[in-house]
Amino acid sequence: MTERNAISTIGLKILMGITGFILVGYVSLHMLGNWQVFLPAVYINQYAYLLKSIPLVLWTVRLVLFVAFVVHIWSAIRLAQLRRSARPVPYDQRKPNGASWESRSMLLTGIGLGLFVVFHLYQFTWHLPPFSAFEGFTARLSETSRSVPDVHRMMVEGLRNLWVAGAYLLGMGCLFFHVRHGIDGLFSSLGLVNRRSFPWERWLAHALGWVFFLGFSIIPVAIALGWVR
Template sequence: MQLPSRSYSTIGLKIVMGLSGLILFLFLVVHMLGNWQVFLPPYYMNTYAYFLKSKPLLLWTIRLFLLLTLVVHVYTAIRLWRINRNARPFPYALMLPNQASFESRTMIFSGFVILLFILFHLYHFSFKAPPFGYFKNFLYVFEKSKESIPDVRAMVIAGFQNPWVTFFYVFSLTLLFLHLRHALESFLNSLGFVNSRSLPWEKIVAHAFALVLYGGFVVVPLAIFFKLVH
């Protein structure tokens, strides 16, 4: 029995979305580890950020690759959502989602908010656009050479002292946690790792990875906001 061409197309889109999501997940892990340097003396985060800025070819290659990955991920997600929607043009008279989790039913919404969060994050720290232009005046001076570089750590601390900024970050990171929790579980399912025997373990692994990433990210703005880091 042959599968319809639409089924092959759907399977291919799910594989592409899963692989692009995995790349973005691995980037988040690296980004989280970089953020943890805010708990160290200013030298570490500032020299790390300066090193990246001093390698423009490497930095822009990574940025463009991640941008392409994000575009592919968003495109495939929208395509799959439209395929599922077109499969049932008329909504259920009574919606009883016995099997579908809250995360699976809100993936498009959480994905849209996460996309806005990424744009704001770039606007906030990378572009330093108004009203965050004063970040450009933050400089870190080396004691021996007296050379000055951008004080990224001071920017991060000043940024999260704003309660509205911190609230939006925590809210967005919470949606990212829910998004990742379902995405990781679906990725394992698409690879065939989930079955009647292993289902609980895959769910636990997916939820644990998402929770560790969530805690690793959210601890930074909360620690700064509650003045545990200065």
């Protein structure tokens, strides 16, 4: 690999880390918001209404997330191209050489996450068939008698189906492995890792991966088991 490509690779890894950090921040807030499904329905319905009541803020957040998502994917593709150009002739035998499964499957888990995001939007944002009935799910806020989308009912009806719940668990599995290696890789790219000392960044990455996996997965599991109605 040339010096120029080496610099480009480091820059792309940092860019992937920064955009990944933005996406992780959103995922954290999204998870906390979704936990309101365990409360009376009015809480999550009011929360969803408040998020959409200020269009400027809503679309600014959506734009930032979209740009971060696109740049993250572009950086991953560009990195793959640089690696391929550095070794145009593949190895006769592929050996992990100590690399973790997460690091060798980032592309796979990334594709899985991308497909999950599209499905999530298809179901809960676009309300396309067979989820068109969600358009008619409305509730009234007791304080104002305003009719708002019944997000609580959408979540319960949408995740009660075992196939849909299974798809969500699979998506959260991809998130778990992607975050575990992504956070660790971010600190490595920024030069904040010292393998001779306590690998705090690896513990942090693993802990965050488990928090996301369990935090999101408990929702479809609870709904499928009838704990949330």
